[in-house]
Amino acid sequence: MTILDRIIAQKRIEVAQRREATPITALEQMPHFMRHCLSARDAVQSFRSTGIIAEFKRQSPSKGIINDRADVAETTQGYVRSGAAVLSILTDEPFFGGTPADLQAARIANPETPILRKDFIIDRYQLLEAKAWGADVVLLIAACLTPEEVAELSMQAHDLSLQVLLEVHDEEELERSITPNIDLVGVNNRNLKTFTTSIDTSLRLVERIPDTFAKISESGLHDAETMRTLFRAGFDGFLIGEAFMKTDDPAQALAKLVSEFNLNNTLSI
Numbered sequence: 001m002t003i004l005d006r007i008i009a010q011k012r013i014e015v016a017q018r019r020e021a022t023p024i025t026a027l028e029q030m031p032h033f034m035r036h037c038l039s040a041r042d043a044v045q046s047f048r049s050t051g052i053i054a055e056f057k058r059q060s061p062s063k064g065i066i067n068d069r070a071d072v073a074e075t076t077q078g079y080v081r082s083g084a085a086v087l088s089i090l091t092d093e094p095f096f097g098g099t100p101a102d103l104q105a106a107r108i109a110n111p112e113t114p115i116l117r118k119d120f121i122i123d124r125y126q127l128l129e130a131k132a133w134g135a136d137v138v139l140l141i142a143a144c145l146t147p148e149e150v151a152e153l154s155m156q157a158h159d160l161s162l163q164v165l166l167e168v169h170d171e172e173e174l175e176r177s178i179t180p181n182i183d184l185v186g187v188n189n190r191n192l193k194t195f196t197t198s199i200d201t202s203l204r205l206v207e208r209i210p211d212t213f214a215k216i217s218e219s220g221l222h223d224a225e226t227m228r229t230l231f232r233a234g235f236d237g238f239l240i241g242e243a244f245m246k247t248d249d250p251a252q253a254l255a256k257l258v259s260e261f262n263l264n265n266t267l268s269i
């Protein structure tokens, strides 16, 4: 059984419990449900964007506790001040220590910045939650969904005006999961069996991603030189969590990476 299998088994129980506790009619009455969503895709692809999707990540299966002190509103506001194009907020509690309250606090603190609900989405109910809590974009992970589920969930997300980030780990997942109702394609550099990360995965897959989608490299990124390599290979954006969250000042770590990335680009491209 892989870590993903364990997460999804737990998620099925959690979604059933949540649906029981909060009916859809209650989600639809929450204040953010009717808000106009922001475009994560435009935010990473716009001319002046750093392309950084900055993640608020307290813990993970691969690293254990990363940061259990950071305040979500303060950290995400710092990320935005330092140049984050999009925020990624983990809402999975058992494995990542995230909560729905984290997403709602980040939404209130950052009204102008697109927010990704980072979770393991297997059911339309979770899309409605994402909308109610103030997300603009949701993650669909090809490794835990059939192509039919990706197509159905991405269509339902678009019906709610949520954008979709499809995450893939290899060529097979990419080929079988691409569907028109996707806005961004993320290549996850983390092997979920060994937890090792390698940007070779991103570099191998980038040319196979149609140009109609924004291209994001995810996981294990921590230096400007690597971002530059990925940018030159065709990536528009970079999903980064641990490299920021493991420091005492995540926003300052992001600002440093942005300034090193900009300096490298100015000098070398």
Ligand SMILES: O=C(O)c1ccccc1NCC(=O)[C@H](O)[C@H](O)COP(=O)(O)O
Pocket: 003, 004, 055, 057, 060, 061, 062, 063, 188, 190, 192, 218, 219, 220, 221, 239, 240, 241, 242, 243
């Ligand atoms: O991070 C993990 O250990 C992990 C384990 C199992 C499934 C997913 C996992 N991570 C989710 C992510 O996609 C990352 O949080 C995200 O790409 C940021 O990665 P990093 O910059 O390495 O924190």
